[in-house]
Amino acid sequence: MVFIPPYVPDAFLSMYLPAIYAGLIVGFIGTMAIALKREEIHILILTDIVGLAMIFVVSAVGTDLAEALILPGLVVELAETLAISEILLTREMRKIEQNPRRNLQKTSSMFPQPFALNMEILNTAPNFIALVLIGYGIFLTGFTGGAVAGGGIVFYALSKKARGLPVLMLDGIAGVSGIAWCLWILGFLLFFVAPQYWLLSLFLAACGLLLKVASKVGLIGLLMREDFDKE
Amino acid sequence: MDFVTLGGNLLGTIPLGDIVLYLTPFNLFLFAVLLGFTLLIALSKPETQIEATMHTLNNTEVKVGPKEFKQRRFLSIICGLASAGAMITGDLFNFTLFMALVGILNIGIVSAVKQTSVLNSAFNYGLIAMMCSLPLFGGASIILAATGTLSLAVLSQMPASPMVVFGAVLMLIGILGESGVAPFFASKAEMFRTAGSPFIVIIHLSSLFIIVRAVEILLLVLW
Numbered sequence: 001m002v003f004i005p006p007y008v009p010d011a012f013l014s015m016y017l018p019a020i021y022a023g024l025i026v027g028f029i030g031t032m033a034i035a036l037k038r039e040e041i042h043i044l045i046l047t048d049i050v051g052l053a054m055i056f057v058v059s060a061v062g063t064d065l066a067e068a069l070i071l072p073g074l075v076v077e078l079a080e081t082l083a084i085s086e087i088l089l090t091r092e093m094r095k096i097e098q099n100p101r102r103n104l105q106k107t108s109s110m111f112p113q114p115f116a117l118n119m120e121i122l123n124t125a126p127n128f129i130a131l132v133l134i135g136y137g138i139f140l141t142g143f144t145g146g147a148v149a150g151g152g153i154v155f156y157a158l159s160k161k162a163r164g165l166p167v168l169m170l171d172g173i174a175g176v177s178g179i180a181w182c183l184w185i186l187g188f189l190l191f192f193v194a195p196q197y198w199l200l201s202l203f204l205a206a207c208g209l210l211l212k213v214a215s216k217v218g219l220i221g222l223l224m225r226e227d228f229d230k231e
Numbered sequence: 232m233d234f235v236t237l238g239g240n241l242l243g244t245i246p247l248g249d250i251v252l253y254l255t256p257f258n259l260f261l262f263a264v265l266l267g268f269t270l271l272i273a274l275s276k277p278e279t280q281i282e283a284t285m286h287t288l289n290n291t292e293v294k295v296g297p298k299e300f301k302q303r304r305f306l307s308i309i310c311g312l313a314s315a316g317a318m319i320t321g322d323l324f325n326f327t328l329f330m331a332l333v334g335i336l337n338i339g340i341v342s343a344v345k346q347t348s349v350l351n352s353a354f355n356y357g358l359i360a361m362m363c364s365l366p367l368f369g370g371a372s373i374i375l376a377a378t379g380t381l382s383l384a385v386l387s388q389m390p391a392s393p394m395v396v397f398g399a400v401l402m403l404i405g406i407l408g409e410s411g412v413a414p415f416f417a418s419k420a421e422m423f424r425t426a427g428s429p430f431i432v433i434i435h436l437s438s439l440f441i442i443v444r445a446v447e448i449l450l451l452v453l454w
Contacts, residue, residue: 023369043358047361048361050361050362054364058368058372061372063375065375066372069375076335077361080338080360083342084354087342087354090342091347091351094345
């Protein structure tokens with residue numbers, strides 16, 4: 001009754017049931033964890049695991065129709081997570097409005113002791129390592145390169161912060177991200193419009209991805225730094 | 232079961248490639264009622280609650296501010312349109328998507344209220360809705376895997392295999408959770424306890440209508 005093309009190997013066909021079992025078991029474990037955990041932010045993260053199990057079950061079907069189902073499924077999952085976290089934020093804001101002194105308690109720093117060491121290597125080595133990482137990331141291009149270069153930026157920010165020095169603010173990191181998107185999309189467009197310039201479009205896309213990932217990872221580092229500054 | 236036995240005479244079909252919309256009096260009636268109600272909501276103003284103040288003889292008005300009013304009206308209209316879409320759709324997966332959209336919008340409508348208890352129950356309802364997306368989408372995909380189609384017109388002609396029954400049961404669990412009825416109503420019932428009546432009522436109405444449609448779809452798939 002169901003049409004299965006003859007060139008689909010048996011190995012793929014036999015994967016369907018294990019994949020569904022895996023999805024249901026992951027969902028079960030996720031719901032059990034939600035039942036055990038009582039902190040709301042943890043529950044929110046754990047519900048995401050159940051959502052991922054949904055992706056398991058849908059993607060187990062493995063046809064192009066199922067692929068068309070995965071994308072809206074993912075979007076719905078993301079939208080729900082965003083909506084619920086917004087609700088959580090609004091609720092906490094209202095609670096703080098009602099009782100502003102509720103959350104005022106001393107937080108502990110990640111580096112409780114000030115770093116008093118004054119060594120030459122502490123000044124030069126982080127810069128050098130960060131430069132090497134960023135250079136290597138640019139050489140790699142693409143997703144991996146972006147991760148390496150972003151790691152370099154994070155390392156730079158962390159090492160300066162650890163010594164209590166002011167860190168160079170990377171304003172307009174969102175702008176870099178936007179330019180990266182444009183490069184990426186331009187690369188894709190060129191790839192379809194003028195296939196003979198495939199190398200150019202490939203490099204455009206790769207550089208766009210590099211900037212994108214590097215700025216994202218760098219942003220994480222900067223956010224972490226701001227987290228440390230809370231004290 | 233054939234959709235003619237469930238919904239009355241077949242008035243026509245709208246073939247959109249893989250997705251075939253079928254028009255029966257049953258579906259058209261549900262669709263028209265929801266569209267009419269959405270129109271009413273688009274035109275109406277929210278109610279104002281009067282609450283007695285504790286320890287004094289005053290009354291306080293619980294009003295909805297203009298910004299919150301606009302946001303709620305917008306989300307309620309989208310919610311009405313999404314539920315109307317779920318009434319008319321002839322595709323199993325479109326139904327689940329409309330269902331999930333209604334779930335998100337239900338949270339969105341109450342997201343801007345000031346009562347923390349309402350926000351708390353909206354949060355809990357959202358968690359349930361998110362967890363229930365696993366059986367909802369999973370059930371639809373299992374039915375797809377077992378029959379190879381998502382079109383209700385084709386599914387209604389097929390005999391139900393055990394896998395289809397399993398998928399349909401999963402889908403039922405998902406629909407119950409997403410619309411917040413039967414075993415999952417506890418947090419959703421608390422979401423209504425705020426001002427802004429016609430917008431709040433669409434939360435209730437959409438889940439009622441979707442349950443009616445879900446019963447039809449499950450009958451189509453199973454018999």
